[in-house]
Amino acid sequence: MPLVWVARMAFNEPLPGGAIRQTLTLGTFADVLGDGHYWRVIWQTVELGVLVTVFTLLLSYPLALFLARTTSRWRGLLIALAVTPLLISSVARTFGWMAILGNQGVVNKTLQSIGVTDTPIQLANNLTGVVIASTEIYMPFAILVMISGFGRLDPELERAAASLGAGRPAVLRRVVLPLTLPGVLTAGLLVFVLSLSGYVTPRLIGGGRVFVLATEIYDEAITSLNWPVAAVLSIVLLVLFGLVIVVYTRLQRFVERRILGERGTPS
Template sequence: MGVSLAMSAPRVRRPIGPLLLPVLLILPIALVNLIAFILPVAQLVRISFLEGRGGMLTDNATIDNYLTFLTDGYFLRLIANSVLLGVIVTVATLLCAYPIAMFLHSASARWRNLLFVVTISPLLVSAVVRTYGWMVLLGDQGLINTGLLQLGVISAPIRLVNSTAGVVIGLVEVLMPYMALSLIAGFGRLDPSYQEAAASLGAGRLTRFLRVTLPLTAPGIALGSLLCFVLSISSFVTPKLLGGGRVFLLATEIYDQAVVQLEWPLAATISVVVLVLFGGTLILYTRVVRRFD
């Protein structure tokens, strides 16, 4: 009898330890990051310290690739051009997307979801397709130049394609949904009662915006600026198509060095420099966000 009771007694499962459970939950994404990010980046860093000969990699370790990059004025101008372009695109995108996010925040619940879908709908279209669309619109015979000529505003077509201006316009349109999403998240901290309280104290619209709306939405502005800056300086398709080979940036130079000139070590070096720029931008973003929390 005692034996049968012992055999039929249910087994008690031991609970997973408090340290083992987080490890099991983090393990899948850790493996994905290890395989898809950490190992490729480590291989990229390794290649940047190798010597290349005629499109072939050798086993000779060298720092000449970094010395070449840091001492050549052409590459230093690439960094300056890329950073300047990123700042211009980020500021322009913020100025264009902020009113949209503010309007979505103040819209009624009936229309908010529809307007939100319309705002992010460009993400459903490939950046290549949108860039080709801008090539048609910004061309010498495009809609913008044709309209300005017919209105008598200009006497000759403005070169908007194969120029920095065209790249800025294309990148601003491509990155606006990302900025809008970040700003909408930032507007979630904005309580209408704060503005009502400021208005009851005699604050005008401009004062309410500068003293209430802008500080509360600053984290969203910082997040959107981070995304737009990083995506703009690493963008390749839009600068390559709208720049027409006349706008030289870090991303386009990586392509030329790796695919056209077969200088894989130098291309890897430039890629590492871009990663360092990303890291510096992330550190700056973290410090900015801490000031608002």
């Protein structure tokens, strides 16, 4: 019902002062899609999602692989430690990153104290800071999804490949990576969707200088009281979600058919 209400609101006409005229018009869609500002917001949203997803997967994959393969009696504790950040609110963690990345934060103070730089490096109030903070915030989600998706990873296959003369790089490339790729794709889907719809971190770390769809929707609905435009932007965000699902589904099918083969074994 909320989605139906949003869809209906998108066809209304905004009036000055926050008033809304109940009608059925495509004028608001034309205004939004014809405005270069909103296209820049859409592009920056996708750019943020791609960057956060790539860095999150790169940092999470080794940790998830280690946790999935370890036979240590501390495995349960290690997994719990990996997901412990989820017990802390993302708002609190974002404020923590503001203190770390600020001009007077830990990073800049350390770099200046060891003589790397004389002036603070701009790590906050820009896209760089948002990517750094978002990557850390979404890493526990990626690690959990990857661990659960690494069920096909059988150590016996690795030992068999090694016995046939494959070195560690070849085993990683020909055995480990194909078997873990479905879990990586699922983790990438989750992180990308979360980063597309993220509001708190872009708002706080971005300092009002990083415009994404979530912050733009909030500003249009709450600050400008332009609910039809906010509804149109919400539909655009839903369309992006749909495109991501389509791409993910095709990639998953490609992995199953071409890389893993019909029976789920490396081809």
